C-alpha cells in the first residue's frame with residue numbers, strides 16, 4: 001500500500017501548540033504530513049516565510065514523518081503538483097466551521113479529487129490562534145504555554161523592543 005500523505009496548510013505566523021496538537025493527531029491517521037506554509041506576497045506577516053519554516057523545521061527535526069514545505073498561489077495547484085489528495089485542517093470551535101466549510105467546498109469545486117479532513121484539537125487549545133498569540137506577545141504578555149519554545153525565543157530575538 002502506498003504511503004498515505006496529507007498536507008496541513010496554513011499561515012503558521014507563528015506555529016502554535018494547537019497546530020502541533022493537530023499534526024500529532026494527523027500522524028495517527030496518515031503516514032506522513034506535509035506542513036505547508038503559505039507564501040502570500042500581498043499579506044503582511046509578523047514572521048518572514050524563512051522564519052516560519054525554520055520554526056516548523058526545528059520543532060519537528062526528529063520526526064521523519066513530517067515534511068516542511070511552502071506554497072504560493074492556490075492550495076489545489078500545490079496539491080496537484082505534489083500529487084497529494086488530502087488536506088488536513090483543524091476545527092477548534094463552531095466559529096471555525098463557516099470559513100473551513102467554504103474553503104473545503106471551494107477547493108473541491110476546483111479539484112474534485114481533493115478531500116479535506118477536519119481534526120479537533122485538545123480542548124485546551126480550542127481558544128488558541130496565531131493571531132491571539134501575536135497580539136498577546138506584542139502587548140507584553142506571556143506566550144510560553146501557547147507555543148513551542150523556539151517561537152518564544154525567535155520572537156524575543158526579533159522584537160527586542162517589545163513590549164513598547
Ligand code: PNS
Nearest residue numbers: 009010011012038073074075076103106
Ligand atoms: O492558517 P490559515 O491562515 O488559517 O490558513 C489558510 C490557508 C493558507 C489554508 C488558506 O488561506 C489557503 O489555502 N490559501 C491558499 C490560496 C487558496 O487556495 N485560496 C482558495 C481556497 S481558500
